[in-house]
Amino acid sequence: MDQDIFYQFPKIQFLTHFPDLNIELWIMREDQNHPEISGNKLRKLYGHLEKIKRLSTSNKPRLITFGGAYSNHIAAGAAAAEILGCASLGIIRGEELANNTAQSKTLRLAQNKGMDFLFVSREAYRNKDELQRRVSSFIPDAYWIPEGGTSLECLEGFNFLKALDLTNFTHLCSASATGGSLAGYSQLLNKNQKYIGYQVVTNNLILSTIKELNPVNFDQIEVRDARWGGYAKKHMAIEKIINIFDKDYSIPLEPVYTAKMFASLLQDIEEGRYKNGSKILAIHTGGLQGR
Ligand SMILES: Cc1ncc(COP(=O)(O)O)c(C=O)c1O
Structure with a gap:
């Protein structure tokens, strides 16, 4: 695999601000990191793929x-x-x-x-x-990758992103299902920042998974409900968000993860769950093949 893919910083772009609340919303374009293994998938699979390469000499598993x-x-x-x-x-x-x-x-x-x-x-x-x-x-002769790629191996692919300067942000957030991506991206937090995971599927094990994978930042992490009627269920509010992002920002979202995260994040901002002066970085985790 071409290693250069892993060593390019994602674009971080300003989205909008809420002048009354003095809140800014920015987006990290992980959706642009690879045409086929996009977003969180590229990060989460990296450690597994490196392991496969190390294990396979003549016979590929x-x-x-x-x-x-x-x-x-x-x-x-x-x-x-x-x-x-x-x-x-x-x-x-x-x-x-x-x-x-x-x-x-x-x-x-x-x-x-x-x-x-x-x-x-x-x-x-x-x-x-x-x-x-x-x-x-x-x-x-198999190499088994767990569902969603979530295991200790999935953390390795987020390491390079630690070189990004995110010190200006008060919060990072992303869509969450198994919790592997949240554990990986939350390694980028410094000690004054918080990470909000927007949970799009019922998963009672999410907090224990995150704690197991990233105990260091666990106290800075919060998981909020973003199911909007259930996993992969259609919802008018979600369709609306996808259209707004298409029209106003030319940023494609898909309905199962990223649009649900933004719908809940915008609702949280409007309902005062982020304090005045917050500067939020939402991670676009890709998945656009599902659009
Ligand atoms: C686009 C997208 N975002 C977020 C997630 C959630 O990732 P995780 O299962 O690591 O919590 C997924 C999971 O499949 C996904 O496809």
């Missing part, structure tokens, strides 16, 4: 990972495997599209990158250890 039929992680994992020259397998939650992969753009993209799929029932999907045990018995 098969990259195996988990995700839904519309998961950005599946699309990114397939693209990463192709770049590394590895075969890949996606274990997909739900069997509805088993005979109709063309219906999901994500699965089409992943298939074009050479990924094979194993569709499993939602019930079987819940027990990933058992799935891994069964699949390992017929694919022993």
Whole structure:
């Protein structure tokens, strides 16, 4: 993989200000960091990909990972495997599209990158250890990436960003699901800053995951609800935010993560949850294949 991709600073751009509250909102364009493994995915997969490179001498392991039929992680994992020259397998939650992969753009993209799929029932999907045990018995030469890429390995890819000067900001925030990205990006905090994770999916383990991955900054982190009717559910307010960002800023958002973060963040600002003088940096975590 071309290492230069990892060593380019993302653009940080001013979005808007709220003069009555003396609050400024800025955006970090992680969505622009790679055309296929964009945003948080590039950061989270880096450590895994480096490990695969270290492990594979002559025989490349098969990259195996988990995700839904519309998961950005599946699309990114397939693209990463192709770049590394590895075969890949996606274990997909739900069997509805088993005979109709063309219906999901994500699965089409992943298939074009050479990924094979194993569709499993939602019930079987819940027990990933058992799935891994069964699949390992017929694919022993595998490198397993957990769902969303979230594990200790995922932290390595955020290290380079520590060289960014973010001292002017009072808050960083991003959309959150498994918590891996939040743990990674919150490593950039200095001790006076706060990190707000906007949680787009119900996940009772989020705080323990973050604490395990980044105990150092844990006290500076807060997670707020940004589900807007449920994971991947449509919502008028979310459609509206996407249109405003398209029209006013020419910044594309997608409906599952980044638009929900901005909808909740703007609501929080309007309802006074950020104090006067705040300077907020919202991280655009990409995922635009899901748009
Ligand atoms: C675009 C986007 N933003 C944010 C997230 C949340 O990342 P995490 O699962 O690391 O919390 C995801 C996860 O899949 C994503 O695709």
